[in-house]
Each structure stands twice: as structure tokens, then as C-alpha cells.
Amino acid sequence: MRKLTILIIVIILTNANTASAYWIWTPESKKFVNPKYAVKDSPKEQFDWAMSFYDAKDYKRAAAEFEKLTRHYEYSEFASRAQYHVGLSYEEMGKFYMAFQAYQKAIDNFPHIENIDEIIEREFNIGNLYLARTNPRILGVDIITSLDRAVEIFKKVVDNAPYGRLAEEAQFKLGEALKRSERYDEAVQAFQRLVDDYPNSRLIDRAKYEVAYCAYKSSLKPAYDVGSTDKAIKAFEEFVETSKDEELSKEADATIQRLKDKAAEKSFSTAKFYESQKHYSSAIIYYQDVVNKFPDSSFANEARAKTEELRNKEKAR
Numbered sequence: 001m002r003k004l005t006i007l008i009i010v011i012i013l014t015n016a017n018t019a020s021a022y023w024i025w026t027p028e029s030k031k032f033v034n035p036k037y038a039v040k041d042s043p044k045e046q047f048d049w050a051m052s053f054y055d056a057k058d059y060k061r062a063a064a065e066f067e068k069l070t071r072h073y074e075y076s077e078f079a080s081r082a083q084y085h086v087g088l089s090y091e092e093m094g095k096f097y098m099a100f101q102a103y104q105k106a107i108d109n110f111p112h113i114e115n116i117d118e119i120i121e122r123e124f125n126i127g128n129l130y131l132a133r134t135n136p137r138i139l140g141v142d143i144i145t146s147l148d149r150a151v152e153i154f155k156k157v158v159d160n161a162p163y164g165r166l167a168e169e170a171q172f173k174l175g176e177a178l179k180r181s182e183r184y185d186e187a188v189q190a191f192q193r194l195v196d197d198y199p200n201s202r203l204i205d206r207a208k209y210e211v212a213y214c215a216y217k218s219s220l221k222p223a224y225d226v227g228s229t230d231k232a233i234k235a236f237e238e239f240v241e242t243s244k245d246e247e248l249s250k251e252a253d254a255t256i257q258r259l260k261d262k263a264a265e266k267s268f269s270t271a272k273f274y275e276s277q278k279h280y281s282s283a284i285i286y287y288q289d290v291v292n293k294f295p296d297s298s299f300a301n302e303a304r305a306k307t308e309e310l311r312n313k314e315k316a317r
Contacts, residue, residue, distance in 0.1 A: 039068050043076035054085060063089035080110035084119065091122070100126045100153055107160055117164070120157055124166045127153035131177055150177040168194060168201045175210055184218035205239075209248045212236040216255055219262075226263065233259050257296075264290050264297035271306065280310045 040046040050065035066089065069082040087102035103119045113119065130153065133146035154174035158167050175190035191214065194207040201207070212235035219228035236252045236259070243249050271286030287310070290303035 039072045043069060043073035043078040046073065047078040047082060050082065050085065054089060059089040059092045080106060080113045083109065084113065084115065087119070087122065096126045096129055097149055104156055120160050120164060120166060123153055123160070124157050124170055127157060127170070127173060131173060145181070147177050147181045151181070162197070168198045168203055171198070172203045172207060175207070179210065179214055184214045187214040188218070205243050205245045205248065208239045208243065209252065212239050212252060213255070216259060219259070226266070229259055229263050260294045261297050261299075264294035264299045268299040268303055271303065275306070275310065280314050284310050284314070
């Protein structure tokens with residue numbers, strides 16, 4: 001029994017010594033703290049401490065120590081630099097979305113941070129990474145898509161500096177991300193904003209083309225909408241009138257013809273339906289619509305002949 005008691009005492013003393021190596025009582029907080037994880041006595045000491053991990057490429061610990069500084073010394077002169085280094089640390093770890101969030105927090109919390117242009121450029125580059133990525137999938141289903149991240153990031157880049165060096169390109173990339181996400185109506189708005197806000201941009205021709213192209217893609221949705229098709233045709237025609245890009249103009253002309261053929265086919269099919277029901281006057285209206293609006297379409301000649309044929313039938317009634 002005596003041996004057992006001695007053994008228990010030894011274990012307790014050993015654990016006490018181990019514990020005392022990691023936890024100490026602080027009168028100020030009136031609780032035990034672990035010195036390993038305690039904040040340093042000044043923001044400079046904490047910053048230097050965090051930098052020691054960053055320089056040693058222990059980016060996980062560095063991020064934690066920089067974040068600790070921003071929490072405990074949020075009004076110090078080192079806070080903005082610490083927040084920036086949180087982003088750098090996450091970027092070094094390949095945690096790019098967390099890096100973006102950290103950079104954005106630096107801009108939001110410290111709008112006058114001295115290296116804001118560099119931070120915005122880092123956000124822009126992260127946006128490009130997500131724009132180029134393939135979406136992660138689970139059981140064949142997309143989870144949070146890389147394109148969703150790209151949309152969020154490019155929006156912020158533009159909002160952070162609407163007339164900054166990267167604003168025009170970020171606005172265009174926003175449109176690209178929306179287009180690739182098949183959010184065509186939103187893409188039209190994004191590209192149109194570039195046209196409206198940056199009329200002297202080197203991307204103006206491409207943006208105008210994309211406005212028309214996304215309107216065209218929107219018009220191909222299962223629920224046919226004549227208004228969407230007309231809007232796409234008008235956008236392409238306006239592009240062709242002003243564009244100096246011969247290659248894009250050729251593509252636009254070809255798409256205009258496809259759109260007109262599609263619209264002509266819709267009117268022609270409607271006319272055929274009314275004709276089959278012997279509603280000749282209604283059929284004539286739609287056949288004539290094909291002739292008047294789409295004289296160059298592949299349906300125009302037949303529609304013209306049908307119009308004449310049905311008018312004769314109407315007279316014979």
C-alpha cells in the first residue's frame with residue numbers, strides 16, 4: 001500500500017511539473033495561461049514573433065500569430081501589416097480563398113493601408129486562379145464552384161478601386177466568369193458596365209461583342225422569347241456597325257443570320273399551325289411576318305408562296 005501511495009505521489013508531482021512548464025497563473029487575468037499561445041507584451045514583439053514563423057516558412061503558425069496581433073492590438077500601427085501577412089501566409093499555404101478573405105479584411109478594416117494596390121493585385125491574381133480552375137465535384141455534382149469564387153473576387157477588385165489599374169480587366173473577367181457559369185443575363189450586365197464605365201478601354205470591342213453573344217445565349221433558353229432574340233440581333237448589329245475587329249465582326253454576322261433563321265422558323269411554324277387549323281387569316285399574318293422581317297432567311301421564299309396561296313383560298317371562300 002505504501003508503495004502504491006508513493007507511486008501516486010510521483011505521478012502527481014511529475015504531472016504538476018509538466019503542467020507548470022506550460023501553464024502559469026497571471027494575476028492580471030486571474031487565470032492560467034499557456035505562454036506558448038499567449039500574446040506578447042507589445043504589438044512590435046508580437047509582430048516580430050509572428051514574422052519569425054513566417055521567415056521559417058511555418059505559415060500555419062505565422063497566420064495564427066498575425067491574427068492574434070490583429071485581435072489584441074487592432075489599433076496599433078502593426079495591425080494592418082499583420083492582417084496583410086495573414087493573407088500572405090494563407091497564400092503560401094495554397095489556401096487561396098482564405099487568402100482573399102484576409103486581404104479583403106485588410107482593405108475593409110484599413111482602407112488607407114499603404115500597399116493597397118499590391119493587395120488588390122493579389123486578389124486579382126487569385127480571381128484568375130479560380131477562373132481557370134475546374135470545379136471540384138462530389139459524386140458527379142459540382143460543389144462550391146470555382147467560378148462562383150471568381151465572380152465574388154472580381155466584383156471586389158472592381159469595388160475596391162473602380163478606376164484602378166486592374167478595374168477594366170477585372171470587370172471583363174467578371175463577365176467571363178458569369179458567362180462560363182451560364183448566368184447570361186448577369187454577364188450581359190457585367191460586360192455592358194465595362195462599355196458604359198470604361199468607354200476608352202482596350203477591351204471595349206470584345207465587351208460589346210460579349211454583350212451581344214451573351215444576349216444570344218440567353219435567347220437559346222428552352223422557353224423561347226422573341227424579345228430576347230430581337231435584343232440579341234440588335235446588340236450584334238450595333239457591334240458590327242462600330243467594331244474595328246474584322247474577325248469578331250464576321251462571327252457577329254454569322255450569329256445574326258442564325259438568330260434571324262431561328263426567329264423566322266418560329267414564325268413559320270406558327271403560320272403552319274394556323275394553316276393546319278384552317279385559320280388562314282392568322283396564318284397569313286405569320287407568313288407575311290417571315291417575308292417582311294427575314295427576307296434573307298431560308299424560310300422567306302416558301303412563306304411568300306404560302307401567303308399568296310392562302311390569300312387565294314381566302315378569296316375562294
